[in-house]
Amino acid sequence: MTAQTPNPTPQSPRKEQRTLTWAERLYLPEVLRGLRNTWRHLFRKPFTIDYDGTERASPLKYHTPRPGYRGEHYLKKDEDGHVKCVACFMCAAACPAECIHIEAAPTPPDWKDRERYPVRFEIDLLRCIYCGYCEEACPVDAIALSPTYNLCSVTREEKIYNCEKLLADGERYGLSLSTHRYRPDGVPGATPAAQGSAH
């Protein structure tokens, strides 16, 4: 434990601190001094970037989130092209906003690796708060959050994502292992099956 700095006694009001000096009361020099600051800013590189939300070719046009950003969801597929989700309802249980709705059903006979799959998997993104608890709770690395932050839509119905839409997004983002629980640089040690399904 380091030595703590002794706390200074409250500074008593010093008169010169709280009244204007003669030079400051001349008014014009002070105005010019302030204008010097604002003019300096005028010649600086602008801090803002364009946000059009559609053209993603130029890095000046949009903000690139770091890996591990919590944007729109997507679902991943396994090696056979089936949805990875096993309908265990963990994401729905972990969701603080109660926006995930799943209906489970027994798998078709040709799915050898598991017994249940989601016939209906809907995320109501209007309720979603993008906390990432679903990705954290998923025990099979099926759901993940993408770096998409452009979350606008024209109708409400568009923002209720079903299984097909989520899987199509998954194709777009690639099916690599979730970065959410990991350091953004990735930590090795996933199962061979999970690594095999990456891309």
Place this chain on the structure above:
Amino acid sequence: MPHDNPDPIARVAPTAAQRIGETLSVNLGPQHPSMHGTLRLKVEVDGEVLVKVEPEIGFLHTGFEKLAEYRNYNQFVVISDRANYFSPLNNNIGFAVACEELFGLQVPPRGQYVRVIMAELSRIADHIISVGLQGLDLGAFSVMLWTFIEREKLYDIFEAVTGARLTTSWTRVGGIFRDVPPDFPEMVRAFLAKLPAALDEIEEMLNRNRIFMDRCIGIGTLTRQEAISYGVTGPMLRACGVPYDIRRARPYLCYSGLDFEIPTRAEGDVYARYLVRMAEMRQAIRIIVQALEKLPGGGENKDKLPVSVLDHKVMLPPKDMVYNDMESLIHHFKITMPGHGLMPPKGEVYSCTEAPNGELGFYIVSDGTGLPYRVRIRPPSFYNYATFPKQATGRLISDAVSAMASINVIAGELDR
């Protein structure tokens, strides 16, 4: 001319000419640009002088405390973000500290240092915006834009660390949900290297600014005794000359091992609060630099030092263990599914942390189940805002705007 009066306090006192002798009821807010959030003031004005000021709150009531009774301890973290949307990380950390006290957990040193660094960055983000908005309310528009640039830089850091800019949801009971990125110290140091110049610029624009001084000095004055009796905390209390800071009075995390001062002023007016906020930002820089030096493992964390408690009955096990190890998978299920895992002992706990606005307390009553029986938030804004009629009554309407800006009242945590 008011400037001819050498006494700054007498200079701002309303003159008899500003009264007309009959009163008029006026609503300031809830939709008024000078109201910070949806706040309504029922005021009686006599000419330009406020005779009676009655704040009405509850326009942003969201039922956070009731929601807590239907969420488990980890799920409430996302709600604590939304309570104070100026400094969500401080709320996350405050709630996590309260929960760890309830559960009897000790966060590893690396987790504590990372939390302290993020809490202080969040304090800078809150103070700098509060100073900027104070400037905006008093006509200094450029300063507001410059402070927002600094906050954007901070939000980039928050985004890299937590995965979101504002709704951070960063902490969990027993730690944080992931380690910081490897370039975290460089990111923070790069930001801190440029911050003092930005603070100097703000001070150059405001400290000796004639308009800013006239509208701040002697406005909203609270005496030391009044501030204490109203339960005021944070920069407002320290501006009244009381060196009370939870980080020193009741140290949590690793604050007792860090060297910092508690800036105080004696005057207790709006100008003093502004100066205290500026001084606190410089102290926060000092704390962060020390914490970065002492950060166990550094940014790379080659030794894989933990940031959270290693008990997998509390924190979710790492995903590779969940996929490979039966026992970890069981822990993972038990923590997540309602009615299993993560049960605190029966009892109650009050824990407070120093949020940018003052003492942020969480009073949690546990009945031994996975859901809290009751969570009561002690928001600093509520107590600070309670002094507002005292500050504004008998003053001009424009003084009320100045005093309101200096309280930095956050409607989200005020109404909860």
